[in-house]
Amino acid sequence: MRFTEVGHDVWVGRYEWFDVNITLVRGTAGLLVVDTHASAAAAREVVADVRALGAGDVVAVVNTHEHFDHTFGNGVLLAEYGAVPVHAHEVAAARTVEAGEWIKARYDEPANADDPHREEVQETEVVPADTTFSSAVALDLGDRMVELVHPGRGHTAGDLVVRVPDADVLLAGDLVEESALRQGVPGFGSDCYPLEWPLTLDIVLGLLTAGSVVVPGHGAPVDREFVEAQRNDIGILAETVRDLATRGVPVAEALDSAEWPFPREYLADAVSRGYEHLPRSQKRLPLV
Numbered sequence: 001m002r003f004t005e006v007g008h009d010v011w012v013g014r015y016e017w018f019d020v021n022i023t024l025v026r027g028t029a030g031l032l033v034v035d036t037h038a039s040a041a042a043a044r045e046v047v048a049d050v051r052a053l054g055a056g057d058v059v060a061v062v063n064t065h066e067h068f069d070h071t072f073g074n075g076v077l078l079a080e081y082g083a084v085p086v087h088a089h090e091v092a093a094a095r096t097v098e099a100g101e102w103i104k105a106r107y108d109e110p111a112n113a114d115d116p117h118r119e120e121v122q123e124t125e126v127v128p129a130d131t132t133f134s135s136a137v138a139l140d141l142g143d144r145m146v147e148l149v150h151p152g153r154g155h156t157a158g159d160l161v162v163r164v165p166d167a168d169v170l171l172a173g174d175l176v177e178e179s180a181l182r183q184g185v186p187g188f189g190s191d192c193y194p195l196e197w198p199l200t201l202d203i204v205l206g207l208l209t210a211g212s213v214v215v216p217g218h219g220a221p222v223d224r225e226f227v228e229a230q231r232n233d234i235g236i237l238a239e240t241v242r243d244l245a246t247r248g249v250p251v252a253e254a255l256d257s258a259e260w261p262f263p264r265e266y267l268a269d270a271v272s273r274g275y276e277h278l279p280r281s282q283k284r285l286p287l288v
Contacts, residue, residue, distance in 0.1 A: 024055065033062070035173070039072050170212055181219075190273070197238070198231055237274075
């Protein structure tokens with residue numbers, strides 16, 4: 001059985017490709033699916049696993065953000081279960097198609113010619129969420145309410161977390177990273193907000209109890225202590241960027257000019273984005 005119960009009627013399926021998590025939340029109205037995997041072919045496997053679980057039919061979908069490994073299965077879920085609502089933060093929904101076309105272009109590059117998933121990614125129709133919100137919204141699953149909260153910018157501008165209060169489970173998307181595929185390093189990509197990420201996780205921590213189960217976008221479920229530690233490490237990264245910039249260290253020299261809480265090979269975008277987002281009052285010449 002693919003799905004493992006992590007809270008009352010909350011199941012997590014962990015898939016090898018990207019070590020990505022797909023989560024199901026059941027109410028009397030049916031199942032909420034959180035994230036849909038990275039291609040139509042991969043989503044068909046998810047649908048088969050949902051049917052094998054036998055917990056009911058899907059009545060709604062949530063995308064935690066716009067990246068393809070969380071959204072490219074949207075079309076398959078809609079084809080299988082009808083015109084169910086697909087929820088996302090308004091920014092994520094607006095950027096889903098653009099983000100999808102960007103990743104398809106990446107898979108077109110010669111360096112990815114031998115990627116075993118190249119063809120299935122290229123053939124997937126990009127279907128964005130059709131039901132959006134700006135700050136927070138509650139979804140009614142019949143006998144339980146599920147909360148969607150945009151705690152701020154971090155991994156992307158449109159991150160959301162899904163809180164299941166009666167089960168004390170929070171689905172954090174890629175605001176929290178556990179997977180060994182990345183040595184547990186958060187996803188500092190070219191669209192991240194490293195200076196805001198710590199404050200965003202402060203909001204997330206405010207939604208947790210000492211006993212909360214936190215499901216990251218990738219990897220094994222974690223606890224509140226894990227989220228606190230990762231928040232502090234991202235905070236150290238942010239303060240290191242601020243320190244280097246106020247001392248006039250050029251961005252091209254920043255990675256080699258400090259000690260970092262994560263391996264340097266993952267931090268090029270984090271540092272460049274951090275420099276980009278600093279206010280003028282925190283910059284000192286020369287920076288380039």
